[in-house]
Amino acid sequence: MNAHLTRRHFILTATSAAGGLMIGIGAAPAIAEAATVVAQPWNEDNAYAANEIDAWIAIDPDDSILIRYPRSEMGQGSMTALPMIVTEELHCDWSKVRVEYASANRNVRKNNLYSPMRSAGSRTVRGTQKKMQQVGASGRERLIAAAAARWNVPASECTAALSVVTHGPSGQTLRYGELAADAAKIKLAAEPAIKTPDQFTFIGKPMPRIDVARKIDGSAKFGIDAQLPDMVFAAINACPVAGGKLKNVDESVLAGAPGVLQVVRLDNAVAVVAAGSYWRAKQALARLQPEWDVGAAGSVDSDQLSQAFHAALSEPMVTARNDGDVDQAMSGTAKTFEAVYETPYLSHSPMEPMNATVHLQPDRLDVWVGTQAADEATEAAAKAAGLEPEQVYLHNCFVGGGFGRRDASDEIIQAIAIAKVVQKPVKLVWTREEDTRQDKFRPHAVVGFKAVAGSDGLPAAWSMRVVTSSIIASTGGKPPAKGPEPQAVAGLADNGYNVPNTRVEALIKNTHLPVWYWRAPGQNQHVFALESFLDEIASASGLDPYQVRRKLLEGKPDWLKVLDTAADKGDWGKPLPRGTARGIAICKDDDSLCAQVAEVTVRPSGEVKVNRVTIALDTRYMVNPLTIAEQAEGSVIFGLTAALYGKIAIKGGVPVQGNFDTYRMVRLAEAPKIDVHLVPSGGKVWGGAGEAALPPIAGAVANAIFAATGKRIRTLPIIDNDLSYSAV
Amino acid sequence: MITLTVNGTQHDIDLEPDTPLLWALRDAVGLTGTKFGCGIAQCGACTVHINGRAMRSCSVPIGTLAGASIVTIEGLSPDAQHPVQQAWLAEDVPQCGYCQSGQIMATVSFLKQYPNPTDAEIDAGITNICRCGTYERLRRAIHRAADLMKA
Numbered sequence: 001m002n003a004h005l006t007r008r009h010f011i012l013t014a015t016s017a018a019g020g021l022m023i024g025i026g027a028a029p030a031i032a033e034a035a036t037v038v039a040q041p042w043n044e045d046n047a048y049a050a051n052e053i054d055a056w057i058a059i060d061p062d063d064s065i066l067i068r069y070p071r072s073e074m075g076q077g078s079m080t081a082l083p084m085i086v087t088e089e090l091h092c093d094w095s096k097v098r099v100e101y102a103s104a105n106r107n108v109r110k111n112n113l114y115s116p117m118r119s120a121g122s123r124t125v126r127g128t129q130k131k132m133q134q135v136g137a138s139g140r141e142r143l144i145a146a147a148a149a150r151w152n153v154p155a156s157e158c159t160a161a162l163s164v165v166t167h168g169p170s171g172q173t174l175r176y177g178e179l180a181a182d183a184a185k186i187k188l189a190a191e192p193a194i195k196t197p198d199q200f201t202f203i204g205k206p207m208p209r210i211d212v213a214r215k216i217d218g219s220a221k222f223g224i225d226a227q228l229p230d231m232v233f234a235a236i237n238a239c240p241v242a243g244g245k246l247k248n249v250d251e252s253v254l255a256g257a258p259g260v261l262q263v264v265r266l267d268n269a270v271a272v273v274a275a276g277s278y279w280r281a282k283q284a285l286a287r288l289q290p291e292w293d294v295g296a297a298g299s300v301d302s303d304q305l306s307q308a309f310h311a312a313l314s315e316p317m318v319t320a321r322n323d324g325d326v327d328q329a330m331s332g333t334a335k336t337f338e339a340v341y342e343t344p345y346l347s348h349s350p351m352e353p354m355n356a357t358v359h360l361q362p363d364r365l366d367v368w369v370g371t372q373a374a375d376e377a378t379e380a381a382a383k384a385a386g387l388e389p390e391q392v393y394l395h396n397c398f399v400g401g402g403f404g405r406r407d408a409s410d411e412i413i414q415a416i417a418i419a420k421v422v423q424k425p426v427k428l429v430w431t432r433e434e435d436t437r438q439d440k441f442r443p444h445a446v447v448g449f450k451a452v453a454g455s456d457g458l459p460a461a462w463s464m465r466v467v468t469s470s471i472i473a474s475t476g477g478k479p480p481a482k483g484p485e486p487q488a489v490a491g492l493a494d495n496g497y498n499v500p501n502t503r504v505e506a507l508i509k510n511t512h513l514p515v516w517y518w519r520a521p522g523q524n525q526h527v528f529a530l531e532s533f534l535d536e537i538a539s540a541s542g543l544d545p546y547q548v549r550r551k552l553l554e555g556k557p558d559w560l561k562v563l564d565t566a567a568d569k570g571d572w573g574k575p576l577p578r579g580t581a582r583g584i585a586i587c588k589d590d591d592s593l594c595a596q597v598a599e600v601t602v603r604p605s606g607e608v609k610v611n612r613v614t615i616a617l618d619t620r621y622m623v624n625p626l627t628i629a630e631q632a633e634g635s636v637i638f639g640l641t642a643a644l645y646g647k648i649a650i651k652g653g654v655p656v657q658g659n660f661d662t663y664r665m666v667r668l669a670e671a672p673k674i675d676v677h678l679v680p681s682g683g684k685v686w687g688g689a690g691e692a693a694l695p696p697i698a699g700a701v702a703n704a705i706f707a708a709t710g711k712r713i714r715t716l717p718i719i720d721n722d723l724s725y726s727a728v
Numbered sequence: 729m730i731t732l733t734v735n736g737t738q739h740d741i742d743l744e745p746d747t748p749l750l751w752a753l754r755d756a757v758g759l760t761g762t763k764f765g766c767g768i769a770q771c772g773a774c775t776v777h778i779n780g781r782a783m784r785s786c787s788v789p790i791g792t793l794a795g796a797s798i799v800t801i802e803g804l805s806p807d808a809q810h811p812v813q814q815a816w817l818a819e820d821v822p823q824c825g826y827c828q829s830g831q832i833m834a835t836v837s838f839l840k841q842y843p844n845p846t847d848a849e850i851d852a853g854i855t856n857i858c859r860c861g862t863y864e865r866l867r868r869a870i871h872r873a874a875d876l877m878k879a
Contacts, residue, residue: 074824075822075823075824075825075860076823077823208817208820209820209822211822211825212816212817212820212821212822212825213808213817214825215822215825215828216808216813216816216817216821216822216828216832217761217801217802217804217805217808217813218759218760218761218762218800218801218802218829219761219802220825221760222763222826224760224763224764225754225760227758227760233755258743258744276742276743276755276756277743277747277751277752277755277756278751278754278755278764279743279747279748279750279751279755280743280744280747282767349859350824350826350859351763351765351771351773351824351826351827351857351858351859351860352763352765352824352826353764353765398824398825399824400763400824400825400826401824401826401859401860402824403859429764431767432765432766432767432768626820630820630823630862630865631823633861633862633863633864633865634823634860634861634862635861636861637858637860637861637863638859638860638861640861641861659766659767659768659770660765660766660768660770660771660857661768661770665771665857665859666861666863667855667856667857667863668850668851668854668855668856668863668866668867669851669852669855671861671863671864671867673864674864
C-alpha cells in the first residue's frame, strides 16, 4: 500500500500555446507544443530525481524541463507566472517547460527550502520573484559551465538561449538535456547576478496559463477528486453555533441505512462515514438530530451585533494614524459631515466545498487536499495525527477557489480525526451549507466618519473610527504591540488623499464567530466606506467626484495615472440617459493601485444593473499581463457579488444563509462589461495582482447609484436598500 | 443494480435508485470531471448531457436513467478538440477551473439551440455560477465557439 501510494500521483498534464501570439487573434490556437503540469510529489525514488539539476529544476534528455512550483494554484495564475520568471533567467524553451507542485514533504526534510509555501496576500509572485530569478540564473550558469568544461573552453565564451548552449568562437552547441547531469554536479563560486526589469525579454509577455488545458476536459485534479483503494466517504455537521460542543446524537435512526459504516463523534461535530458514495453519508447525516451545547452564543442575532458595534463607536479606540490636529481643525467649523457605514459578515464560498482525503497509517500520513499553504498544512496535519512532519505526505491539488479560506487546515484536522476512528482512507467533503455556515467569515465592521470641509469644499480634516473583529485573534496569532492590527484599518489608514488632518482609529470587538482573511482583507469593506463618504462630501460641496479625487491626490503621479486612466477610458463626464450614471473609486492594496469607473442603471423599481466597469490597475511590474487582467476582471465580479448581495445574517447564533439559493452570486446575466487597463509604474516595490481590483467596485457602484437616484448607500449589501424612485 | 450508459460505456452501479447521477459518476464510475458545488441545482458545476440535453446531475436520480445516454466532460471529445473547449482555451477562460466542466457542458447544449446567440440569449441560457468571475471571457468564448462551429 505504501509503495502504491508513494507512486500514486496526479498527472496534471496541461498544454500551452507556445506564445502570447495566441491571445486576441481570431483563430483558435493549435495545440502545437506542450508545456505540462505534473504534480508528482517528491520522494527518494522519484523518477525525476535522476535528472534534477537542483531541487527546483529537472531536465530530461529530451530537453523537457520540469520546474517545481512552491506555492498554490487556486486560479490566480501564479503556477504559470513563477515558471515564467525561472524561464526568463534559465534561457530555456518555454514550450518544453513542465510544472509540478514542490513537495511539502521534501520541504520538511530539506530545511524548508520551498517555504513559505503559502499563497496569500497577493504575494506569490512578488514574494518569490527574486528567488525564482536566482533559481533560473543559477541553473543557466551551471549549464553553461558544464558545456564549457565539456569543450574545455572558458565559460565566458559561451552563451545560452532556448535550451541550447553555444560556444561563440567555434559555433559548437550542446542541448540542455545533454548537460543536465554535469550541471547538477557543478557548484558555482558565486551566485550569478539576476536581471533587472529593464533586461527582461520574456517576463511581461501575455502567456496563456499552463493549467487551462486540463481545466477544459475534466482532467485537472482538485482535492475533492482524490480516489484511493478502499476509500470511504464522510459527511460532517459541526455545531451550527460557532464554539459550541456536541452534547448527544441518537444514531439509532440510521439502522439499516445503506452503506453507513459509522457515526463519528468529535468534540464539536458529528460525522457519518459510508461506503460506496458520499451521497449515502450526506443523506444519513441529514437524518441525525444532534443535540448541541451552544452556550450564550445561541442567542446572538445580527441586529444585536449591529447595535453593539454601533454603540462601540463612542468608546475609546487604538490610533492607527494621526496627522495634523483633527480636533482643532474641527472645532468651531460650521460645515461638518458625519456618517456611519456598515458592512456584514461574508463567507468565502469557493466553488469547491471544503474537503480533504487522508490515508492514516501508523508511521505515515498521506493527505490529498487543495490548500493555500502546503507547508503549514503539513505541520497541522502532523500535529493532528501525532506524527512527525517528515511522516506526512501532503499532495497538494488544484484549489477550486481559495480567496483566503483554504489556509486554516480545519478540514484536514477533521478528516484525520475521522480517519483515526474508521481506520480506512477517508474522503471528507463538506456540504455547501456546511461550507457556508462553518466558514471563518469576512468580519462585520462599522466605520464612523466625521469630516469638515474647507472653503474649497474639500475635506480639511477627517476622522475615521472602526469597530471590527480581530482576524489575528481568530488565527491564534499575536496582535501587534502597537496600534490596531493592519486589516482593521486597511483602506483607511493607507488612503492616499492629502488631507492635512487625518485620524484613523479602531476598536476590536470579537464575537463568537471566527473571522478570517477574505480576498483584500480590510480593504474589501473599508474602501467602500471611505470612497462613499468622500463622495458625500463632494456632492454636498457641489464638486465633481473625479475632480475632488484629483485635487486630493495632487503630487502623486502614480495615483493620478490610475485615476485619470479609469476616468478617461470609462468616459467620465459623458452624457447618459436618466437613471444611468457613473461612479468612481480608487484604492491602494498590496502595494498596487486601482481605480474604477462603474456605469450603473437603476430602474424606478429600484432594480440595479451594473452595465460596465472600467479598471485601471498599477501593479508596478508585470510578469504575465494576461493573468493580471484576468485577476482584475475576477476581482470585480467577486467584489460585485459582495456589494450587491453579500450578507451572512446571524439568528440564534447560527449563520442564516446556507446555499446559493440564499447566498446569492453574480451570474453571467448580471456581469458587467469589464475593460482592464494595465498601467505599471515601476519603482522599488512590486505590487500584488490578486486582490487590488476588488476594493473599489462597491464604492464605484454605490456612488453611481447615488448619482442616478440621489440615494446614498451606507449599509451593504445594496440589495437590502430601497432604491426605488419616481419615474416622473 | 442500475445500468448507466456513460460516454458510450455501460456501467453497473450498485447504489440506491435515489442516488443523484453526480455521485454515481464521481464515486462509482470514477469520473471526477463533473463537480459538486451545491447539491440543489443552483450552481451548475455538475452539468452533464442526458440524451443530449444539459442537466444538473446533482438533482437527477439514477433510478430514472435506465437506457439514457449520459455524456460527461470526459466524453465530450476524445482529445479536447470540441469547438467549445477550443474556444475556452483560446480565450484563457478558466481560473480555478472548478466550475468550468459545467460551464462547457451547458454551453455545448445551449449552442445547439442557439447557434447564433445574442448576448441576451446567452444571459438567459447560461446560468452557471463562476465564483472566480470569469464571465467576461466566458461570454467571449461562447461567441467564439459559435463561430468555430459554423466554420
